[in-house]
Structures are given as C-alpha cells and as structure tokens.
Amino acid sequence: MKRLPGKRGEHHYDPHQVLYLIGNINYCYLYMVNGEVILSCRTLKWFADQWPCFLRVHKKALINQAYITFCKPAGNSTDTNYVVMADQTQFEIARRRVPAVLPVLSELRLVS
DSSP: OOOOSSSTTOOOOOGGGEEEEEEETTEEEEEETTSOEEEESSOHHHHHHHOTTEEEEETTEEEEGGGEEEEEOOSSTTSOOEEEETTSOEEEOOGGGHHHHHHHHHHTTOOO
C-alpha cells in the first residue's frame, strides 16, 4: 500500500488559479480558472486569512481581485452593487461591505 505525501485530505491550491470561493457552512467550493469546482473542508474565513489578495464581498463569497471584469454600481441608495467576474458570474456586494469594497474596486479602476 502506497502512502500519500502529506496529511490525508490536505491540498494546496494556487490562489492565482482560483476565480472565487463560495462558502457553505463549514465547507467551501473553489471555482477554478479551468472550470473545475473543488470542495474544500476549510471555511471562507480561513481562506481570507491565507489569501489577502482575495476580497470578501458577501457573507458567502470571496473573490479573486485579478479576475474582476467590472463593477455595476448602484444608481441610488436602494439599488444593489454587483461585481462581475471573468466567467460572467455576478456577485452582490453586501450592503454593509460596500464602504470597504468600493474603495478597493476604485483603486483597480473598475468603479468611476
């Protein structure tokens, strides 16, 4: 019987190959650039601490800033802000996270 290198169930992902992560209780779905979806037993908070280049836009979503295509800002205070990713997936920016997220997006010149 062959022994697996490293701990069982432990995987190392290249953050540059991850488009975004979706949280589901204590698990995460990693959506990769090549279209693959991987289930991980880590939480979004763990990934957010490990990968500071990712942006938490919602309670259930952590996105890679490198793959943001554009931002659809709200027209007025009752509308919702959205971020559109490279694969055309839209993520709502949570109302309470807007003050932290929009300055980062304006630095990337995605919001005017």
